[in-house]
């Protein structure tokens with residue numbers, strides 16, 4: 473399987489991430505991509521560099537106001553008195569209440585940054601842009617005839633909404649790939665197997681029937697993002713019925729996961745998409761630092777084999793999965809399993 477990768481993410485290294493009131497270095501570190509790349513290469517997969525696909529693909533998903541904010545926020549932040557080296561919000565609009573778009577950068581940060589897990593440093597915009605190029609390039613290779621392509625995206629993207637960063641994500645790579653594939657296919661599906669709900673992707677396609685979004689994830693009753701990912705969220709207007717959330721109980725193992733995946737794949741087959749984007753998180757693993765679900769390393773192969781049996785042209789987009797000795801083997805297992813199911 474071809475792997476698309478760019479080293480332009482490396483200087484994006486967020487130092488501030490708030491967990492239960494404590495600031496620490498982000499879990500979403502450059503070393504993740506180094507481990508993933510090494511594992512994919514040693515499994516024999518060929519690495520391709522992405523072209524510059526311009527601003528069109530990201531502008532097809534994100535608002536001009538948000539893109540301008542992301543591109544300029546760090547430089548503007550440095551001009552504020554006594555500002556930290558990274559942009560971080562500390563004031564937010566209230567849901568359902570009137571909110572005027574603020575002139576002041578501190579207000580804009582709260583408007584466009586949903587939590588304290590998406591700080592913006594000097595190199596964040598550059599890394600996010602190149603991560604989106606990786607996803608776009610993978611979609612292009614698919615449309616040129618590849619059966620499956622793996623996009624090694626960093627930073628990840630599935631939490632990013634059209635106008636809001638959160639959860640280590642800035643530009644929604646999986647949504648960008650799906651939208652790009654719409655040039656060729658009338659219907660595209662996104663299947664998110666990251667341990668966290670793909671809230672941003674749900675938000676992007678919430679009112680649309682041309683992109684089916686399915687997410688299997690740790691139940692938001694006990695796991696972030698808490699506010700979304702519940703089974704009753706089905707989409708709105710034309711999109712009603714085209715969003716499927718499948719929350720899983722804490723500690724669900726590989727067998728339990730596969731039983732639930734069957735339900736997702738039945739929905740996917742009935743939709744009959746022309747192409748598939750898999751938001752490939754590896755953080756459902758039993759030894760991932762998040763400790764929410766208990767999928768084994770071999771379990772990732774069993775999961776991706778079932779997905780490959782759909783027979784669809786597929787882009788696998790890297791999402792979460794955090795530093796542990798298992799991260800590389802988990803990716804190798806997922807890619808091997810997909811090829812075994814083709």
Ligand SMILES: [Zn+2]
Pocket residue numbers: 666667668753755791792793
């Ligand atoms: Zn995740």
